Amino acid sequence: xxxxxAAVAGAALAVSLLDAxxxxxxFAADVQPIFDAKCVSCHPVAYPYLDLRRGRSYDExxxxxxxxxxxxxxxxxxxPELSYLLTHPPDSxxxxxxxxxxxxxxxxxxxxxxxxx
Numbered sequence: 001x002x003x004x005x006a007a008v009a010g011a012a013l014a015v016s017l018l019d020a021x022x023x024x025x026x027f028a029a030d031v032q033p034i035f036d037a038k039c040v041s042c043h044p045v046a047y048p049y050l051d052l053r054r055g056r057s058y059d060e061x062x063x064x065x066x067x068x069x070x071x072x073x074x075x076x077x078x079x080p081e082l083s084y085l086l087t088h089p090p091d092s093x094x095x096x097x098x099x100x101x102x103x104x105x106x107x108x109x110x111x112x113x114x115x116x117x
Contacts, residue, residue: 025108077114
């Protein structure tokens with residue numbers, strides 16, 4: 001019985017932390033720094049169809065059709081599982097470019113509505 005109560009409390013804490021991350025995922029403070037550190041060396045230089053530099057990236061992502069798959073939005077607010085930014089297979093040499101935490105932060109921002117905040 002005590003073990004079950006501890007498991008329930010642990011699960012509640014995990015959900016609480018996830019909710020806090022999702023509620024706190026902000027574009028300027030959390031998502032753009034990921035792009036700055038990991039993406040802007042190639043976007044737009046090697047991939048001119050997507051500019052992820054600060055001041056340009058939001059307008060290039062949210063509700064914009066993916067250049068390589070126009071049937072998909074790059075970012076569909078509220079739906080990370082349908083956002084091309086997270087679902088397209090990256091170049092195999094870049095598969096591990098973003099950490100799991102970075103991917104989760106971007107997904108949380110999208111799930112929370114992909115606001116420009």
